[in-house]
Amino acid sequence: MKSLSLALLLLVAVLFLNSCAKQSSPMGGPQDEDPPILLSSSPENESINVKPEVISLEFNEYVQLENPNQTIIITPKLETSEIEYLAIKNRITITLNQELEDSTTYLFNFQNSIQDITENNPAERLRLVFSTGTTIDSLSVSGTVDFIHPYDKPDLEDVIIGLYQDSDTTDLFTSAPYYITQADSAGSFEITNIKEGTFRAYAWYDENNSLKAEFRNEAYGYLSEPLEITKNLSNLHINLARADLSPLKISRSVSTGSNFDIVLSKAPADFEIKHPAKNKDLFYRLDNNTIRLYHRNLTNDSTEIELQIRDSVGLQLDTLLMAVFLESERSKQDLEITTNSNLNFIDEINAELIFNKPLYEINYDSLYFSYDSASIIPITPDMVSFPDSSHLRTKIKIITQIPDSIAQSKFTLYASDSTFQDTEDIWNEEEINTTFTRLKTDNLADGIYGNINTSKTPILVQLLSSQNEVIREQYLTDTTYFEFTKLEAATYRIQAIIDTNGNRRWDPGNYNKNIQPEPIFYYMDEDSGNDKLILRGGWTLEDQNIQPRRTSGFETNNNTVNEYDLIQIPLEMIKISENDLTY
Numbered sequence: 001m002k003s004l005s006l007a008l009l010l011l012v013a014v015l016f017l018n019s020c021a022k023q024s025s026p027m028g029g030p031q032d033e034d035p036p037i038l039l040s041s042s043p044e045n046e047s048i049n050v051k052p053e054v055i056s057l058e059f060n061e062y063v064q065l066e067n068p069n070q071t072i073i074i075t076p077k078l079e080t081s082e083i084e085y086l087a088i089k090n091r092i093t094i095t096l097n098q099e100l101e102d103s104t105t106y107l108f109n110f111q112n113s114i115q116d117i118t119e120n121n122p123a124e125r126l127r128l129v130f131s132t133g134t135t136i137d138s139l140s141v142s143g144t145v146d147f148i149h150p151y152d153k154p155d156l157e158d159v160i161i162g163l164y165q166d167s168d169t170t171d172l173f174t175s176a177p178y179y180i181t182q183a184d185s186a187g188s189f190e191i192t193n194i195k196e197g198t199f200r201a202y203a204w205y206d207e208n209n210s211l212k213a214e215f216r217n218e219a220y221g222y223l224s225e226p227l228e229i230t231k232n233l234s235n236l237h238i239n240l241a242r243a244d245l246s247p248l249k250i251s252r253s254v255s256t257g258s259n260f261d262i263v264l265s266k267a268p269a270d271f272e273i274k275h276p277a278k279n280k281d282l283f284y285r286l287d288n289n290t291i292r293l294y295h296r297n298l299t300n301d302s303t304e305i306e307l308q309i310r311d312s313v314g315l316q317l318d319t320l321l322m323a324v325f326l327e328s329e330r331s332k333q334d335l336e337i338t339t340n341s342n343l344n345f346i347d348e349i350n351a352e353l354i355f356n357k358p359l360y361e362i363n364y365d366s367l368y369f370s371y372d373s374a375s376i377i378p379i380t381p382d383m384v385s386f387p388d389s390s391h392l393r394t395k396i397k398i399i400t401q402i403p404d405s406i407a408q409s410k411f412t413l414y415a416s417d418s419t420f421q422d423t424e425d426i427w428n429e430e431e432i433n434t435t436f437t438r439l440k441t442d443n444l445a446d447g448i449y450g451n452i453n454t455s456k457t458p459i460l461v462q463l464l465s466s467q468n469e470v471i472r473e474q475y476l477t478d479t480t481y482f483e484f485t486k487l488e489a490a491t492y493r494i495q496a497i498i499d500t501n502g503n504r505r506w507d508p509g510n511y512n513k514n515i516q517p518e519p520i521f522y523y524m525d526e527d528s529g530n531d532k533l534i535l536r537g538g539w540t541l542e543d544q545n546i547q548p549r550r551t552s553g554f555e556t557n558n559n560t561v562n563e564y565d566l567i568q569i570p571l572e573m574i575k576i577s578e579n580d581l582t583y
Contacts, residue, residue: 039059043130045128050131061117064117065115073319074106093451105129110128139196140232140233157184215244217331219240261293294423296423302322333357336426339351345438346486352397358422448463459480460496463484
């Protein structure tokens with residue numbers, strides 16, 4: 001019995017001592033708002049002729065580490081997977097487990113990785129610099145980064161800026177940079193303690209914290225030419241944009257029911273099918289990255305298709321393939337139709353109907369606009385068009401002028417069932433009723449007028465809604481003056497794309513061909529920093545000038561020297577064989 005009591009006392013004592021020794025936040029008292037302060041380090045900051053295997057830091061209070069592998073920036077780069085971090089009481093120990101380079105300055109930027117254990121206050125501006133040689137490298141590169149698309153941008157604090165040795169074969173997609181830093185919330189950055197040499201500069205939005213860019217889904221930017229760093233460099237700017245560099249290829253082609261599918265490695269920017277029976281017996285539609293072929297007459301037979309595909313970065317694939325159309329008992333897909341309903345108009349209705357399959361025939365007897373219980377405007381073939389009559393037949397536009405003599409404001413596009421027939425002889429089963437509203441004259445604004453302050457043309461000027469939807473466009477070839485008239489009272493934005501290759505859309509360039517993204521400028525009030533234009537009924541907004549944005553490069557003494565001015569390479573189609581689609 002005595003031995004049992006003694007054992008219980010010993011157990012209680014051990015539990016008490018363990019609770020006293022456990023590192024935890026103190027209870028009660030005022031909130032700790034002071035960051036940890038570094039008392040000493042080994043090696044000391046700015047030491048020379050040192051090559052430590054272990055780095056230790058001592059603080060004035062108990063500390064902890066928060067994601068050190070992701071938040072501690074080390075330059076030049078080390079193998080982060082080999083480094084071991086340990087926090088015990090008020091001391092941080094970093095075991096490198098690798099040999100440091102000779103005559104090299106190392107910088108450990110701890111950012112917010114070291115925090116106190118009470119309130120998670122991070123140590124402020126904590127950096128450790130030392131050299132394995134006789135001097136501390138002191139060159140620097142500073143500047144800014146930004147996303148080339150002006151709206152709905154991610155946080156700039158997640159942008160990595162890196163320098164790669166020009167003699168190294170790695171780049172932003174294959175390895176972490178030799179020198180690295182992160183941008184602040186305003187997009188500013190500085191890389192310090194650089195050794196004199198030649199480097200390539202990149203920036204990317206490191207969403208997955210891999211210290212490498214993912215060219216399929218992360219925005220990135222670069223300088224076209226290497227940097228000769230022999231002195232401090234400032235005012236560098238890099239724009240970021242998404243550009244999918246993955247290989248363009250046909251992943252597979254297969255019969256699907258009575259149709260034939262061509263599945264691409266990614267969605268194309270453009271494609272063209274060449275065949276004698278195109279849009280007569282052979283039809284097709286695009287759904288993301290899949291082209292589906294329909295043939296009205298072939299069953300258990302095949303035909304040769306010539307296919308030309310182009311992706312967003314300019315790669316083009318020309319190929320011939322045999323499309324096989326088999327007899328199938330599979331039920332055919334219903335014809336589905338979506339419309340741009342509930343839109344406002346001024347004097348012309350622009351109705352748009354999108355079909356999930358190619359359209360073959362329209363029954364105009366049951367297709368019209370109604371504007372009261374007994375009055376209609378019949379829709380005739382001359383009012384209907386395909387946006388690309390030689391290409392896809394999955395979208396039609398119905399454009400109808402409404403005369404002033406009609407006083408009504410509500411107009412309903414009506415199509416009964418069996419109005420539209422697709423290439424598989426399926427008719428629409430549901431009727432269509434979609435309404436358009438004519439705006440009153442006193443609700444209209446006169447317009448928005450302005451100038452793009454650049455000498456570069458052609459320019460695609462886009463008027464956007466407050467939700468960044470394109471409302472109208474103007475394509476300027478011999479002028480930089482734009483005007484959008486008879487506008488609904490609303491809030492707008494304006495952006496201008498410098499269309500360097502003349503294809504009437506924005507292109508992201510091509511890193512592998514050293515082609516920069518096309519510049520995008522946008523309206524911004526210089527005094528308020530507001531990028532929106534508020535337009536009231538009867539208003540006119542004149543002199544809404546759009547200033548050029550910085551392109552990737554340096555700016556000195558208010559004279560911009562950038563890659564767009566120096567390099568103007570058309571985004572040419574790159575013709576390659578189907579079996580030679582790697583970088």
